[in-house]
Amino acid sequence: MNILSEKNLTITSETVVERARLLVPGLRARQAETDLLARASNQTIAELEAAGLFSMSIPRAYGGLQTSISTWKDAVMEIGRGDGGVAWAITLINACNWMAAGFFPKSVTDEVFAKPNTRVAGVFSARGVTARRVSGGIIVEKGMWFFNSGVYHAHWDLLGVPMFNEAGENIGPGIALVPMSDVKILNDWDTIGLRGSGSSNVSMENVFIPDERIVGLRASTEGRQDGAFQDQPLYRTAFTPLMVAILAFPLLGMGTQMMEEFLETLPRRDIKLTPYTKQGEAAVTHIQIGQLSAKIHAAKQVMAKACSDMDAWATKSEYMPILDRASICRDTAASDQLMWEAAEIISQAAGGTFARRGYVLSRVWGDMKVATQHPFVSLMSNFEMYGRHVCGVNPPLMPV
Incomplete structure (x- = not known):
């Protein structure tokens, strides 16, 4: 199914994830071009736009999908299986579309979203x-x-x-x-x-x-910033946990791609200087697969709950309590750490081939390394922030 040839079909929250999944082969095929450009190609942007990937957080009033946070996660995760950097751009653009729609007066949102597919x-x-x-x-x-x-x-x-x-x-x-x-x-x-x-x-x-x-940044993080669409749940989602959580969405896809690639090439691998002619027959390989799959599975489950919690709190009149916000930031950072640990296991199991430029596993490993450097998902900072709240000490960090 060619996304560009299906523009006449209605895109919905229910179909956007599947459309994202259909783009994965093309994204993988264009990885070298993407790396050379240091951004997504015009073809990739056209396909993402046609699939509705830029409109997930745009209000329905302006022709957007206005999806749940959980759907946003699932769609970006699929794109992350194809190209982590492109997925990163998608999740950040949706985050900024969400803020533009949720925190500014209608006179501004009417101007910003006057044209379809605003980014x-x-x-x-x-x-x-x-x-x-x-x-x-x-x-x-x-x-x-x-x-x-x-x-x-x-x-x-x-x-x-x-x-x-x-x-x-x-x-x-x-x-x-x-x-x-x-x-x-x-x-x-x-x-x-x-x-x-x-x-x-x-x-x-x-x-x-x-x-x-x-x-105001502080008013936004504390749930005091009014906007044109604050009467609708998506735009009442707590600011800081959302801005932190969306950075994990691409990583979930990147780690999944690494595991898929490793398992696909496993039958063709041996382990040098050992009795094993097939890497898949080695006990150490079985243990590594058990470890990395458990870490990826745990990270996905944690983020699924975080998104579900944000979606649920957004339907209430009360703003998400500060400890709940801090716990989502903590859990997101921990999930990113689990995905990185899984990537490290795969890199160790990949052998000397991992050093080759253009090798899929090392490329995605590089994407994951850069993604986990973002200060929003700093493991120790988020652990400290949560712990300070539990101990009743006002944290000298960005408020959540």
């Missing part, structure tokens, strides 16, 4: 941003933002900026929504993994941003 990228932290208060908004005189995943395919960008009161005093961090015409892509994404995410740094100079396109 919003974003970086919530900033490096050396200089801004000042002016009538009706702020002017960003100069600023740089690192690792802007999916930015090559975006129409809008969410960028961290300072917020000011009427007196011009800095009152904390904010997030500004700006059109890509105001953003300069620096074309500096050159990494050992997640090449397909196209996570280039970006900059801006002398850009005016109106007040209605700026929201």
